[in-house]
Amino acid sequence: MALFDYAPAPENRDIANLKAHYRPFIGGEFVDGNGEPLKTINPANGEVLAEVSTVDGSDIDRAVQAARTAYEKTWRRMPGSERAKYLFRLARLIQERARELAVLETLDNGKPIKESRDVDIPTAAAHFFYHAGWADKLSYAGYGPDPQPLGVAGQVIPWNFPLLMLAWKIAPALACGNTVVLKPAETTPLTALVFGELCQQAGLPPGVVNIVPGAGDVGAALVGHAGVDKVAFTGSTEVGKIIQRQLAGTGKKMTMELGGKAANIVFDDAPLDQAVEGIVNGIFFNQGHVCCAGSRLLVQESIADELLEKLRYRVSTLRLGDPLDKNTDVGAINSAEQLAKIRDLVASGEAEGAERWTSPCPLPEKGFFFAPTVFSGVQASMRIAREEIFGPVLSVLTFRTPQEAVTKANNTPYGLSAGIWTEKGSRILWMTSQLRAGVVWANTFNRFDPTAPFGGYQESGFGREGGRAGLEAYLDV
């Protein structure tokens, strides 16, 4: 029973300053790319937002050359204290244009405005701010007295946190003295191209940052380019493996931030209401388009029924709909392709005998939406327990002992993140020592901070982003 009806509270889409055309950013200028233009759409209603000029091989050559020239002539020679001030400027510019960027991100991605406004954009600014401070302190980072940059970094980012992933890639690269060529995701190129404007406003030397929109073929050409010294990829494990194979034997330094199938483990002594909030945040944040999403809920058997009842009630109160509405909890699925993948995996869950419960929330008529869904009675062999769904779908399994929870949690080729819910501190710390995952949250979930390294074990990738550890990815060490 809903206690209150929410009046619509839409953010003004004009704030996004949407333009009809966007162009690649190469050598400090916006230029026409020679690739096939793409139309980027608003996944919440299917409308075309803008046409984006994409790059081809010759444009990538130019971008890599621009980055090389900037690296050799200015960026690597510049004192760290001066590089730092450029990064501080970029942080401030993101803060200054935060509202515009948030609305644009929500239009292009489909995520709720309260997430782009309160998480994506401020955290992106924080990433630049944090890494700015490292630029003249690299000798304190633990990699020797005078660590050197690698050169030109080729970076490919996903569509789930467009500007934030850009910040995770570009800020440490620049702080360490590298220059970059970055390819944003095909379906979410807009904030990355506005970031090109920020680079101009910051007076960043031309070529230090280059943004090359396009599809997967552009990414493949970029990471395979002979002029690229370092490759950083965030995306699916499937594509990560292709890139790792493609670069095998070249000696190029790589970082891979890939998929996950995180276990969120709830013990019988956990504060249940708090745990329910954490579970909801863990899987429905950003429509579940999160590589570290808590997509496998492991509940101690004795509290499973009680927890599921609370969870279903809470999920039924989530407000799904217009991402620009400030009350919206669950926005649009980013693309038709992703929606089809989610539907396929959900169908497999039903076919394999799991019990499906889906929130009775109404779905908008237009756009790509999927109602929050919880599967119970899930077995470890089912696809919905093994494969990354990357959508608002939770698979619930049960356990009896802590050791069983560890065994089940680690029963995956992935290893990006995990969650633990218990009042017992000693158990939290024992569990963290047993879990094969790069990030473990205890009595919280989906916390991100530029000071805290993030990355995976096993097939969730290698290398870390953020913190002192994240600098290694961009240093010749």
Added chain:
Amino acid sequence: MSDTRLAVAKTYKLYIGGKFPRSESGRSYPVNDTRGRFLANVAHASRKDVRDAVVAARKAFPGWSGATAYNRGQVLFRVAEVMEGRREQFVADVRAAEGVQQRRAETLVDAAIDRWVYYAGWTDKLSAVLGAANPVAGPYFSFTVPEPTGVVGVFAPQKSSLLGLVSVLAPVLATGCTAVVVTSADRPLPAVTLAEVLATSDVPGGVVNLLTGRAEELAPWLASHADVNALDLTGVEPSARGELARTAADTVKRLVRVPDQEPDWIATPGLERLRPYLEDKTVWHPMGV
């Protein structure tokens, strides 16, 4: 505007608890430029002003030390931004105070601004560089984190009126400590301008307290004050430092190691002015099902 317009002369006052009071003693003293020309009368801080400043610094400590490192970094960066906007005023102040040429004054002011930026970048990295997860030989999770020590008494350099002052003050703030600063006695005007910057830079009142006055007069009171946790005796005559250090021992104050000769402050510092203001805290917690 006619050529005969008379400029409005500023009254230079203390900066305590976010306000600009005169000295409670009512005293002032004249400050001249390096050629002996009168610049201004400044407040001559007293023992009571020192005590008021310590109270203000202590009161501000929970808020400042409890702010996130990210927040403190942004505030210190804001100081640099606001200083940059007043660059010409600082250049004029430094020229008058130190008798240096325009180019040299610009170099000193730019270095002072950049020093805030440098320390702004340290706030959220100290734990990663100085802290540790301790691999203890037992089923315990043990870690060590640096925490700010408290209120720091700072005697700013006597010669370098701005860059030296910033170089001794900014690290105190970067650690999360609060400061009571006695400025250069004969060159205090850039410090008062800096106080005006601090007052408009989101630095909470009381985090920095600036007293213009005589180090030799005020030093015994800061050195013996039980609510001061650390001392920087840079601006005190080397011959007086031993006695002050002995006084400070009564309350086990942390003392910064300072050279006898004042450096030119241009060189980029390391951790030497951060570590003295940090306490290492080690935490133990058992691990087990």
